[in-house]
Amino acid sequence: MRKNNLLSLWDMMALWSAITSLFSKTDDSTTNWIRNRNIVHGNRTRQLLTAFEKYDGGTGRLDAGNISTAFNEVDLYPSRAQVRDMILCASECSNRESRDHILFGEFCIFVTELKEKYERESLLQPLTTDKMKTKHRFLKRQTSSVISRFEVFLGGSCVPSMWRKDIAIPLLKQYGLTYFDPVHEIWGPELVEVENQAKKAADLLLFVFDDVTRGVAAMVEVAYLVGQGRPVILVVTGLPMSGVMINGQTLNDSEVQDLERAHAVLFDLVERQGIPVFDDLPTAVHCAAKVLRMGISVQDLSKADGARGVQNAHISVGESIILIKEAFDGVDTKKTGNLDMNDVRLTYKALTRKDLTIGEVTSICNVSSSRNEELTFNFQEFCCIVDEYKAMATTHNRIGDFFSFIFSGLFTLFGWMKTRTAEQIIMEDLTIRREVFLGGSCANTAWREQIAIPLLRKHGITYFNPQLPVWNLRYLPLENEAKAYCTVLLAVITGETRGLASMVEIAFYIGQDRDLVLSLEDIQGGTVINGHKVTNQELQDYSRGRVYLADAANCHGIPVFTNITEAVECAIKKVYKLSGYS
Numbered sequence: 001m002r003k004n005n006l007l008s009l010w011d012m013m014a015l016w017s018a019i020t021s022l023f024s025k026t027d028d029s030t031t032n033w034i035r036n037r038n039i040v041h042g043n044r045t046r047q048l049l050t051a052f053e054k055y056d057g058g059t060g061r062l063d064a065g066n067i068s069t070a071f072n073e074v075d076l077y078p079s080r081a082q083v084r085d086m087i088l089c090a091s092e093c094s095n096r097e098s099r100d101h102i103l104f105g106e107f108c109i110f111v112t113e114l115k116e117k118y119e120r121e122s123l124l125q126p127l128t129t130d131k132m133k134t135k136h137r138f139l140k141r142q143t144s145s146v147i148s149r150f151e152v153f154l155g156g157s158c159v160p161s162m163w164r165k166d167i168a169i170p171l172l173k174q175y176g177l178t179y180f181d182p183v184h185e186i187w188g189p190e191l192v193e194v195e196n197q198a199k200k201a202a203d204l205l206l207f208v209f210d211d212v213t214r215g216v217a218a219m220v221e222v223a224y225l226v227g228q229g230r231p232v233i234l235v236v237t238g239l240p241m242s243g244v245m246i247n248g249q250t251l252n253d254s255e256v257q258d259l260e261r262a263h264a265v266l267f268d269l270v271e272r273q274g275i276p277v278f279d280d281l282p283t284a285v286h287c288a289a290k291v292l293r294m295g296i297s298v299q300d301l302s303k304a305d306g307a308r309g310v311q312n313a314h315i316s317v318g319e320s321i322i323l324i325k326e327a328f329d330g331v332d333t334k335k336t337g338n339l340d341m342n343d344v345r346l347t348y349k350a351l352t353r354k355d356l357t358i359g360e361v362t363s364i365c366n367v368s369s370s371r372n373e374e375l376t377f378n379f380q381e382f383c384c385i386v387d388e389y390k391a392m393a394t395t396h397n398r399i400g401d402f403f404s405f406i407f408s409g410l411f412t413l414f415g416w417m418k419t420r421t422a423e424q425i426i427m428e429d430l431t432i433r434r435e436v437f438l439g440g441s442c443a444n445t446a447w448r449e450q451i452a453i454p455l456l457r458k459h460g461i462t463y464f465n466p467q468l469p470v471w472n473l474r475y476l477p478l479e480n481e482a483k484a485y486c487t488v489l490l491a492v493i494t495g496e497t498r499g500l501a502s503m504v505e506i507a508f509y510i511g512q513d514r515d516l517v518l519s520l521e522d523i524q525g526g527t528v529i530n531g532h533k534v535t536n537q538e539l540q541d542y543s544r545g546r547v548y549l550a551d552a553a554n555c556h557g558i559p560v561f562t563n564i565t566e567a568v569e570c571a572i573k574k575v576y577k578l579s580g581y582s
């Protein structure tokens with residue numbers, strides 16, 4: 001009986017609110033957010049709703065392509081990688097198959113998490129040291145004049161793409177900028193040196209990626225230059241996708257996957273340096289002119305210039321929503337996807353160690369308080385409640401980090417942390433500085449267990465092995481930390497893998513002058529990768545990337561081996577030398 005009454009009550013409420021919203025064009029945007037359930041919004045979430053609704057196209061969901069714009073609206077500038085992580089975490093937490101949007105409750109939590117982390121970041125580093133370094137290098141380069149200097153080097157996709165002749169060069173001429181075009185009709189080996197000189201001397205490096213070339217070498221090149229702190233402007237007008245033809249051959253799916261991974265790593269590295277990634281070439285050329293004529297750095301380009309600004313790309317996002325979800329599920333033992341009033345308060349307390357009164361919950365629910373015991377809240381609504389009162393908690397306690405309460409709250413009140421133990425172990429592991437990071441080819445390789453680990457153990461050297469039986473995106477921050485703090489990076493690119501993402505990353509570290517040892521095998525003709533036999537054309541593109549990587553390593557005095565055992569032995573010697581062991 002009661003249940004039926006309740007249902008019809010919800011229906012009536014939904015109908016009523018739909019009708020009132022039709023007829024009363026109120027100034028309050030929240031009335032547009034009509035659902036069949038409680039409308040949860042307080043002063044804080046109401047503000048966020050305004051930003052959200054600007055870009056949700058009236059659908060109540062924020063599509064992948066609109067997420068960063070909506071965050072910009074509240075003065076947050078997430079990178080592509082951060083947006084990808086948000087979508088992934090949100091989809092996992094809400095058990096959604098589709099990985100292409102986020103909902104309002106999730107949006108609130110991400111905004112707050114990022115805001116908090118931006119704030120902490122600005123307290124930690126009054127001057128971002130990375131940017132200072134970049135600017136410094138930029139100035140130094142300007143004074144070291146070389147013969148035949150060009151302002152802009154035009155790197156990236158070559159034949160058959162026409163972006164240089166058709167778009168970039170006419171525009172550069174309009175802006176009166178000098179440029180070096182490395183594409184020659186008749187190409188000879190002597191041109192390599194000319195090209196290298198031009199690249200070294202250029203004030204700005206403009207790289208374009210499109211969907212008619214693999215761009216393997218160009219990816220490695222950009223990563224290397226960005227690692228060196230050179231001023232790069234990166235434009236992505238398209239990317240090779242499944243079914244795309246490159247030089248008359250359809251890309252194989254396993255290749256597309258490898259290319260996608262490499263692009264993701266590259267864009268993340270670039271955005272972590274505060275360098276914007278453009279999707280429109282004319283805008284990028286305009287920005288190049290601004291950088292060169294006004295002497296600003298690439299990192300200072302803003303939305304007003306048409307650049308997609310990125311800030312604090314190194315911070316990880318998503319942990320707060322995962323913690324909230326774990327708390328939610330811990331109480332929602334029947335897996336109904338809904339919590340009642342008591343459960344909401346209990347879960348909130350588990351997260352924050354603070355009490356939430358019924359009055360506080362109902363004051364932000366659009367219902368009459370007489371039916372409190374019948375109210376239920378889904379995950380999105382719970383996120384809104386947490387976010388609303390979390391904001392208040394932090395105004396009372398600015399320095400205290402709310403989400404560290406969440407962590408400790410979970411430990412003390414509930415035992416669900418069992419599921420997290422694997423991760424905890426890795427985290428604890430990481431507090432110990434490792435000597436060697438075992439980077440490079442992962443899939444279907446056994447060089448770590450068969451060669452590297454036995455040798456390192458024999459010499460009593462600690463290592464971090466990123467190859468986990470079940471890898472999860474959430475390990476990425478841990479992996480980055482391990483990489484940042486190891487003494488020597490050992491990177492092995494085997495001949496049985498394309499190793500594109502690894503090569504991009506290694507190139508970046510070479511640019512940064514990290515202590516690195518490299519083992520680089522060529523892919524042989526006829527090699528089968530993931531069931532796909534590598535064609536000659538692919539072979540050419542991949543070799544070009546490997547040659548570029550080896551050249552860069554040579555320039556920085558980084559040893560390059562083709563024998564993994566020798567590479568591991570060299571890494572061991574390096575550790576001994578750097579740690580002062582005898």
Ligand SMILES: *[C@@H]1O[C@H](CO)[C@@H](O)[C@H](O)[C@H]1NC(C)=O
Pocket residue numbers: 017020021031365366367
């Ligand atoms: C509840 O929503 C209706 C429209 O849906 C609005 O007119 C009313 O002011 C809201 N009440 C509260 C307490 O927010």
Ligand SMILES: *[C@@H]1O[C@H](CO)[C@@H](O)[C@H](O)[C@H]1NC(C)=O
Pocket residue numbers: 042043
């Ligand atoms: C929300 O805003 C209104 C008007 O600005 C204010 O009167 C009210 O106290 C605020 N509520 C909370 C819980 O801060």
Ligand SMILES: *[C@@H]1O[C@H](CO)[C@@H](O)[C@H](O)[C@H]1NC(C)=O
Pocket residue numbers: 054055056057063064065066
């Ligand atoms: C983004 O927002 C606009 C409104 O600003 C909307 O028209 C569009 O459908 C949204 N989605 C995408 C993917 O652009």
Ligand SMILES: *[C@@H]1O[C@H](CO)[C@@H](O)[C@H](O)[C@H]1NC(C)=O
Pocket residue numbers: 243250251252253254530531532533
């Ligand atoms: C990729 O290669 C495998 C193995 O050769 C083949 O079965 C598959 O059809 C190829 N896919 C495409 C899109 O060419």
Ligand SMILES: *[C@@H]1O[C@H](CO)[C@@H](O)[C@H](O)[C@H]1NC(C)=O
Pocket residue numbers: 563564565566
């Ligand atoms: C690699 O080098 C080690 C030690 O120098 C040697 O024993 C081994 O045979 C080499 N392996 C290959 C495949 O050449």
